[in-house]
Amino acid sequence: MIKNHPPTQFLADYSAGALSLAPAISVTTHLQFCDQCREAVSGLNALGGELLSDCEGIEISSSLLAETLDRLDAPMESAATSPSAQGDTTALIDSDLANELPDYLHKFVGRSTLNWRSLSSSVSVAPITVGESDYELALHRIEAGGKTPVHDHQGTEVTVVLKGTFSDEQGMYHEGDFLIREAGDVHQPIAAQNESCVCLSVLSAPIKLTGIKQVLNPFMRFNPS
Amino acid sequence: MKKDSGPDWNTLLVRVGSHQDKAAFGALFSHFAPLLKGFLLKGGGVEPEQAEELVQETMIKVWRKAPSYAPAQAAASTWMYTIARNTRIDWLRKHSKKNQQTDELVAEDLFDENEESSPFTALIQTRNAGNIKAHLAELPQEQLQVLTLMYFQGKSGQEVADELSIPLGTVKSRVRLALQKLKLKLSPTGEDQQVVYAQ
Secondary structure, three states: OOOOOOOHHHHHHHHHOOOOHHHHHHHHHHHOOOHHHHHHHHHHHHHHHHHHHHOOOOOOOOOHHHHHHHHHOOOOOOOOOOHHHHOOOHHHOOHHHHHHOOHHHHHHHOOOOOOOEEOOOOEEEEEEOOOOOOEEEEEEEEOOOOEOOOEEOOOOEEEEEEEOOEEEOOEEEOOOOEEEEOOOOEEOOEEOOOOOEEEEEEEEOOOOOEHHHOEOOOOOEOOOO | OOOOOOOOHHHHHHHHHHHOOHHHHHHHHHHHHHHHHHHHHHHOOOOHHHHHHHHHHHHHHHHHHHHHOOOOOOOHHHHHHHHHHHHHHHHHHHOOOOOOOOOOOOHHHHOOOOOOOOHHHHHHHHHHHHHHHHHHHHOOHHHHHHHHHHHHHOOOHHHHHHHHOOOHHHHHHHHHHHHHHOOOOOOOOOHHHHHHHHO
16 A cells, blocks of 8 residues: 655646656656556546636637648657657666566666666665756665665655665655655665665756746755765 | 537547547547637747647647547546647747757656556546536636646646745645545645645
8 A cells, every 4th residue: 555645736736737857757657556646647637628628719720720631641750759668668678677667667767778876885876867957867776674875855855666665764665655855854764674675766956947937946956975 | 418518529539549530530629729729828938829830739649649549538628638738848848948859758758648447447537527517617716726827837836836926835725625626636645745845
């Protein structure tokens, strides 16, 4: 039973299309494990559909339908689906790891070769490139019984447990659990004794002004060392 | 008995997928294209000509993806909403200076709308649609305003709070109250994690 979920506002931001790539990926990953949040998102999307239906229509150019019909039979454009989403990406993920990740993540993890580096004797991290500078997306692996170094966060960190379990001062987390750790939280995750633990994490880049709206990102920098 | 008369959009969309039915597509287009244009323009940041481009792009995706549309999983309008949302996300990313396009990820890759549906999905979906229709008009203006900014403009709770100069906590509680009124499911997580997100 999953006990830790994205907060309602996080799911609403997700459904409204307001989340950046990496946080959105973390939510979809959680949904691979969690029927309850899947149901919540389906309701939020239905709300989007109803707001669209209720919206005041604006007249469109009379030629737009004909132009659109003309384009229907044209070959697919590259934007429809990224090559990585349909190609054979698993070749870039080692098979042990591939079994530990939900299928959904393969298209991101398989985009380039993973470079694992050690943070300590029992913890390693592999960044996943999604072409976004605001957030770092990464896999973390804690070996069985391993402890991460005690660390605090300069920014918010989202973690989704993909395989195994770990615990910290606040509880024990299982596959599918979605955790948010706030700036200033100090914690020391410890993997279960009998198996290693793999997590997806989203770490945010420094506070920055985004576009003309000057909005502060809700996620801030995480410093892995 | 269904209350709203008029075409059954779900059935038309299924026909587009199963028969490449251009007449059905035309009917969907005539209904949804003006709505999509209204939706995109209400969001701001898009000029009228660009809005039509985006409407066209959305409708072409609808045509191509229609074979994967499952009416048990989502109403046609919900499905169209997610495609329009994804099209807008891609468009905004393409036009943002900050993300110089070096990658080919598209919004569709992020979301995962094509999940297999369980028997419950259809029930939940029908119940949600009914509840939303029944209660949307009853929402207090302040709740509707927050939802409108979020959905039409793709704004996060934080961005809505900044725009309205109200605390993030107020935005969150309006969203929660609105969802409760619409009898939609909230996140199962407790309030404590919500505080964390508030920073």
